[in-house]
Amino acid sequence: xxxPAEHQGGVVAVGYGGSEAARLAVRWAAGYAAAxxxxxxxxHAWVWPVFTKNLGPxxxxxxxxxxxxxxxxxxxxxxLARSALLEATGVGAAGVEPATEPGTRPGVEPPTEPREAAxxxxxxxxxxxxxxxxxxxxxxxxxxxxxxxxxxxxxxxAPVLRDAARDARLxxxxxRGLGAVLGPVAGSVCLDLAGSAxxxxxxxxxxxxxxxxxxxxxxxxxxxxxxxxxxxxxxxxLGAPLHLVHVDTLRGGAREEHGRHARLLGxxxxxxxxxxxxxxxxxxxxxxxxxxxxxxxxxxxxxAADADVLVLGTHNxxxxxxxxxxxxxxxxRCNVLVSR
Numbered sequence: 352x353x354x355p356a357e358h359q360g361g362v363v364a365v366g367y368g369g370s371e372a373a374r375l376a377v378r379w380a381a382g383y384a385a386a387x388x389x390x391x392x393x394x395h396a397w398v399w400p401v402f403t404k405n406l407g408p409x410x411x412x413x414x415x416x417x418x419x420x421x422x423x424x425x426x427x428x429x430x431l432a433r434s435a436l437l438e439a440t441g442v443g444a445a446g447v448e449p450a451t452e453p454g455t456r457p458g459v460e461p462p463t464e465p466r467e468a469a470x471x472x473x474x475x476x477x478x479x480x481x482x483x484x485x486x487x488x489x490x491x492x493x494x495x496x497x498x499x500x501x502x503x504x505x506x507x508x509a510p511v512l513r514d515a516a517r518d519a520r521l522x523x524x525x526x527r528g529l530g531a532v533l534g535p536v537a538g539s540v541c542l543d544l545a546g547s548a549x550x551x552x553x554x555x556x557x558x559x560x561x562x563x564x565x566x567x568x569x570x571x572x573x574x575x576x577x578x579x580x581x582x583x584x585x586x587x588x589l590g591a592p593l594h595l596v597h598v599d600t601l602r603g604g605a606r607e608e609h610g611r612h613a614r615l616l617g618x619x620x621x622x623x624x625x626x627x628x629x630x631x632x633x634x635x636x637x638x639x640x641x642x643x644x645x646x647x648x649x650x651x652x653x654x655a656a657d658a659d660v661l662v663l664g665t666h667n668x669x670x671x672x673x674x675x676x677x678x679x680x681x682x683x684r685c686n687v688l689v690s691r
Contacts, residue, residue: 352386352439352559353590364392364516364550365523366508367428372525376555377428379686380523381435381499383553386588389520390498391436393428396511397421397503421503429501436497509543519550526556526680541680545689546671551581553660554680554687563659563685564594568651568675569624569639578664578690579624583631585660585688593628595639596654597621598647617641648678655685664690 365380367373377393384391397418504511516522524541544552567582569575579595586593599617621639628637642650655661661683663676672680676689 352382353588361388361520362390362392362518363387363521363523364394364512364519365428365432366512366525367393367395367424367431368508369424369427370525370527372527372555373428374431374525375558376523376525377431378435379553379555379559380521381432382439382559383521383523383588384497385436385439387520388497390500391432392515392519393425393432393499393501394512394515395421395425395428395501395503396508397505425501425503429499432499436499440496508540509547512540512544513548517549521551521553522548523553523555526554542672542677545676545680546665546673548691551691552689554683554689556684556686559589559686560657560659562591563657564592565589565660565662566594566596566651566655566658566685567662568647568664569595569597569621571620572664574664574690575624576627578662579628580631581664581688581690582662583628583635585662586635587632589659591659592636592638593632594654594658595621595624595628595637596651597624597639597641598650599641599643600645600647617643648675648682651675651679652682652684655683658685660686660688662688662690 363380363384365377367377380391383389502515504515512522512524522544524544526541541552541554545554565582565586567579569579582593585591597617597620618641621641625637625639628635640654642654644650651661651663661679663679665672665676671677672689680687680689
C-alpha cells in the first residue's frame with residue numbers, strides 16, 4: 352500500500368475469529384490503516400452464549416472456560432493488528448520504536464477489564480447499548496499513529512460485525528473462517544454483510560498483490576458514481592492502476608441492430624466513466640474495457656483474474672447485495688470490495 356498517512360480519525364473494523372482467513376483480514380486492515388491514518392477495531396463475535404449458558408470457568412482450573420477462550424482470541428487479533436502496523440509503519444500502533452529485534456513480534460498486552468463509556472461519549476454509549484464490550488485502546492491518545500482496540504460481543508458473526516462497524520469507514524472480513532463454529536456458513540456471513548453493512552465491505556481472499564490493478568464494474572445505475580469514486584480512492588491508497596469494466600447485458604442477447612446501438616451507448620458510458628475517474632485522480636493510470644454478455648458476473652471475474660481487488664456496487668442496499676455481487680463473492684479469487 353501507499354506510504355503511511357498521518358492519523359486523521361475514523362476507524363476500519365475487522366472481524367477476527369482465529370482462522371488463517373481472519374489473520375489475512377487483520378493484516379490487510381492494518382496495512383490499510385497505516386496508509387490512511389484510520390484506527391483499527393478488531394471485532395470478535397462470541398457465539399457460545401447463543402448455544403449454552405455454561406460459559407465457565409471450570410472450578411479449580413485457571414484460564415478455563417469459553418469466556419476466557421473468547422478473550423484470548425480477541426487478544427490474539429489485537430496483537431496481530433499491532434504487529435502488522437509495526438511492519439507497515441516501523442513505529443507500531445503506539446508511535447514508539449519497537450523494543451524487540453527486527454523481524455520479531457512485540458509482546459502481547461493482555462486485555463484489561465472492559466472500560467466504561469465516558470460521559471457524553473456517544474460512540475461508546477452506542478456500543479454499550481448494543482451490548483458490545485470494548486477492551487482498553489492499546490494506543491496512548493497523544494500518539495499520532497493509528498490506535499488498535501478490540502471489541503467482543505455475544506452473538507452471530509454478521510449482526511455482531513454489522514453493529515460494531517456502524518461508525519466505521521470500512522469493514523474487513525475474511526472470505527472464510529469467521530469462527531470455528533460457523534466456518535461452514537462464512538460465505539453467507541459475507542453475503543449478509545455485503546447487503547446490510549452501513550459501510551463498504553472488503554472481503555479478503557489473499558494478501559495484496561503489489562502492482563495488481565483495482566478492477567471496478569461500472570454501469571448506468573445511480574449508485575455507479577459512488578462505486579467508481581470508492582474504486583478511485585482505493586487505487587490511490589494501494590498505489591495501483593484502475594481498470595474499468597462495463598458489461599453491456601442488452602448487447603449480449605439482442606438482435607444485431609439493437610446490438611450495434613447498445614454498443615455505442617456502452618462505449619459512451621465507459622468513456623464517460625474513464626473521464627470521471629481521471630478527473631477524480633489526475634495522476635491515476637486508468638483503462639477500460641467493454642463486454643457484451645448476459646453473464647455480468649462471469650465477465651467481471653474474468654477481467655479481475657489478475658486483479659488485486661474487484662470493486663462492485665449494490666443497486667439497492669435495502670434489498671441485499673444482488674445477483675451479480677452474490678455470484679462474484681462465491682467465485683472470486685481476488686479480494687472484493689462491495690461499495691455502499
